[in-house]
Amino acid sequence: MNERKKNVMKAAHALFVEKGYTATSVQDILEKSGISKGTFYNYFPSKSELLISIFEKINLEADERRTEVIAGRPVHDKEVFIRQVKVKMEVNKENNLFALFQGVFISEDEELKKFVKRHHLKELRWMQRRLVEVYGSRVRPYSLDTAISMFGIIQNTLHFLAAIEEDVEVDSVIAYAMRRMDAVVEDIVKTKDVLLDSRLLERWQPEELLIKERKKSRLLQKIGAMQQSADEQADELLRFLQDEAREETPRRLVIETVAKCIPGNEDLLTLIDDFFKG
Amino acid sequence: MNERKKNVMKAAHALFVEKGYTATSVQDILEKSGISKGTFYNYFPSKSELLISIFEKINLEADERRTEVIAGRPVHDKEVFIRQVKVKMEVNKENNLFALFQGVFISEDEELKKFVKRHHLKELRWMQRRLVEVYGSRVRPYSLDTAISMFGIIQNTLHFLAAIEEDVEVDSVIAYAMRRMDAVVEDIVKTKDVLLDSRLLERWQPEELLIKERKKSRLLQKIGAMQQSADEQADELLRFLQDEAREETPRRLVIETVAKCIPGNEDLLTLIDDFFKG
DNA sequence: GATTTTTTTGGACGACCGGTATAATATAAA
DNA sequence: TTTATATTATACCGGTCGTCCAAAAAAATC
Numbered sequence: 148m149n150e151r152k153k154n155v156m157k158a159a160h161a162l163f164v165e166k167g168y169t170a171t172s173v174q175d176i177l178e179k180s181g182i183s184k185g186t187f188y189n190y191f192p193s194k195s196e197l198l199i200s201i202f203e204k205i206n207l208e209a210d211e212r213r214t215e216v217i218a219g220r221p222v223h224d225k226e227v228f229i230r231q232v233k234v235k236m237e238v239n240k241e242n243n244l245f246a247l248f249q250g251v252f253i254s255e256d257e258e259l260k261k262f263v264k265r266h267h268l269k270e271l272r273w274m275q276r277r278l279v280e281v282y283g284s285r286v287r288p289y290s291l292d293t294a295i296s297m298f299g300i301i302q303n304t305l306h307f308l309a310a311i312e313e314d315v316e317v318d319s320v321i322a323y324a325m326r327r328m329d330a331v332v333e334d335i336v337k338t339k340d341v342l343l344d345s346r347l348l349e350r351w352q353p354e355e356l357l358i359k360e361r362k363k364s365r366l367l368q369k370i371g372a373m374q375q376s377a378d379e380q381a382d383e384l385l386r387f388l389q390d391e392a393r394e395e396t397p398r399r400l401v402i403e404t405v406a407k408c409i410p411g412n413e414d415l416l417t418l419i420d421d422f423f424k425g
Numbered sequence: 426m427n428e429r430k431k432n433v434m435k436a437a438h439a440l441f442v443e444k445g446y447t448a449t450s451v452q453d454i455l456e457k458s459g460i461s462k463g464t465f466y467n468y469f470p471s472k473s474e475l476l477i478s479i480f481e482k483i484n485l486e487a488d489e490r491r492t493e494v495i496a497g498r499p500v501h502d503k504e505v506f507i508r509q510v511k512v513k514m515e516v517n518k519e520n521n522l523f524a525l526f527q528g529v530f531i532s533e534d535e536e537l538k539k540f541v542k543r544h545h546l547k548e549l550r551w552m553q554r555r556l557v558e559v560y561g562s563r564v565r566p567y568s569l570d571t572a573i574s575m576f577g578i579i580q581n582t583l584h585f586l587a588a589i590e591e592d593v594e595v596d597s598v599i600a601y602a603m604r605r606m607d608a609v610v611e612d613i614v615k616t617k618d619v620l621l622d623s624r625l626l627e628r629w630q631p632e633e634l635l636i637k638e639r640k641k642s643r644l645l646q647k648i649g650a651m652q653q654s655a656d657e658q659a660d661e662l663l664r665f666l667q668d669e670a671r672e673e674t675p676r677r678l679v680i681e682t683v684a685k686c687i688p689g690n691e692d693l694l695t696l697i698d699d700f701f702k703g
Numbered sequence: 704g705a706t707t708t709t710t711t712t713g714g715a716c717g718a719c720c721g722g723t724a725t726a727a728t729a730t731a732a733a
Numbered sequence: 734t735t736t737a738t739a740t741t742a743t744a745c746c747g748g749t750c751g752t753c754c755a756a757a758a759a760a761a762t763c
Binding site: 292 | 618
């Protein structure tokens with residue numbers, strides 16, 4: 148990625164963490180990063196898309212750190228699990244993600260909301276999988292309940308501590324939650340107490356589908372944007388693309404061929420390529 | 426309260442629940458409630474203060490309903506406790522409070538943020554107290570941990586269900602959390618495992634102080650607003666009131682006497698009265 | 704019923720916001 | 734050197750919340 152663009156993201160990120168998403172205006176970002184408005188909207192289609200980019204970068208880095216933690220260690224090691232959870236929670240804290248998520252929800256940006264929701268579910272699935280690895284497959288039928296419970300305890304505790312402005316080691320909170328889960332798991336396995344089907348998450352929306360949905364959404368958004376400034380001919384082609392992209396099995400060749408005939412199609416072709424790559 | 430004002434609150438409430446706080450413009454509220462902009466800002470100092478009023482009304486009603494539930498029943502009855510928790514959760518759901526809280530957080534309105542935070546802590550204290558009543562005083566040293574944990578499990582479960590758009594009985598979620606707490610409490614009492622001092626909340630900020638703070642804040646806000654349109658003489662008096670109100674022990678008679686000499690002092694006197702009433 | 708006081712009206716206005724458009728300029732590639 | 738691309742600065746659009754104010758309506762007082 149462009150070095151300059153990276154710089155804008157960095158400046159924006161700092162501002163978002165410092166003042167929050169809504170309180171940071173595009174103007175603020177322009178001043179801090181020393182670019183013009185034109186360039187900004189050349190880099191990012193909107194303020195919220197910039198936020199998404201930042202999210203994606205943060206999550207990518209967090210996932211990498213989490214993978215490093217477990218490298219070469221057994222999957223059932225509780226300490227490793229705790230350290231992995233810690234990584235994510237620390238990243239959340241450092242980047243003020245909690246507050247940023249709030250900002251997102253209010254933003255009335257459907258795409259952004261979906262993104263955050265998806266992230267939450269993904270995180271839940273990760274924990275569900277890891278809990279089965281840590282506690283053994285006997286907890287599998289209860290793994291979703293357990294993941295949600297553990298997540299809830301940790302989040303709510305950290306939230307509480309933030310509210311009363313008390314500083315407690317994230318480790319100790321996670322370790323505490325883990326000890327509680329030890330007892331809960333024993334009890335749950337014994338009483339066979341299930342609230343939610345453990346396969347709910349997989350059935351709900353498999354990961355690939357989620358990504359696909361996002362790509363489609365982006366593509367349709369681009370098409371919509373292009374329609375604004377399209378002549379009659381281009382508009383008809385764009386409407387065709389819209390319909391075809393919404394089909395059960397869109398025909399790649401057809402879409403690409405048509406897209407190539409629409410003026411100003413660089414981004415469009417990239418998005419189409421991305422859409423079919425998955 | 427003025428019938429008309431009530432009506433405005435009702436209309437705004439409906440709009441907030443329907444479209445969310447940010448997406449509802451003051452103009453929308455004016456049209457729905459059929460008042461003019463002037464009247465609106467005569468009733469409420471700002472859009473966010475209107476939201477606070479609505480919150481207060483909702484919480485008041487929820488508290489009443491919760492008191493009704495326990496009327497004449499033993500405090501240790503688990504079923505009663507579950508029904509009480511249910512009341513609050515249902516109110517949250519009905520009024521889209523979760524989404525509204527998000528809206529608040531973004532608003533960059535410190536007063537509003539404090540209000541929400543305070544509400545959360547108050548709710549936590551309620552649950553802490555009730556858990557001691559339900560499980561007996563042996564859980565007292567662990568009551569804060571337990572309250573936070575239970576709250577976290579319930580909230581996160583409901584949040585998850587909302588995210589995947591699944592509808593599950595709130596009862597069953599709360600009852601599930603309760604069953605988990607049964608095991609957790611046994612384990613916690615046996616192992617004497619404490620994370621947070623159970624008196625943390627009381628020590629942090631006693632309820633009365635919180636209310637007092639809020640009243641003071643409102644009073645100072647009003648004074649600040651009046652300064653905008655005050656002549657030289659009134660301004661000096663207002664500045665005196667400001668200083669006196671910020672004193673450790675403000676002198677009531679002095680404040681009232683001075684306030685009575687300031688033109689347009691109706692609201693001011695009410696706020697002062699309220700300030701000292703506590 | 705007449706007069707005074709209070710409330711309500713409705714729109715102009717200011718200062719912002721996110722986002723678009725564009726013509727001039729700077730930079731890089733050919 | 735010419736051509737193509739990237740960047741700039743700014744005007745502009747429609748929207749936000751909130752202020753202000755003269756005029757009208759309603760309520761309270763005489």
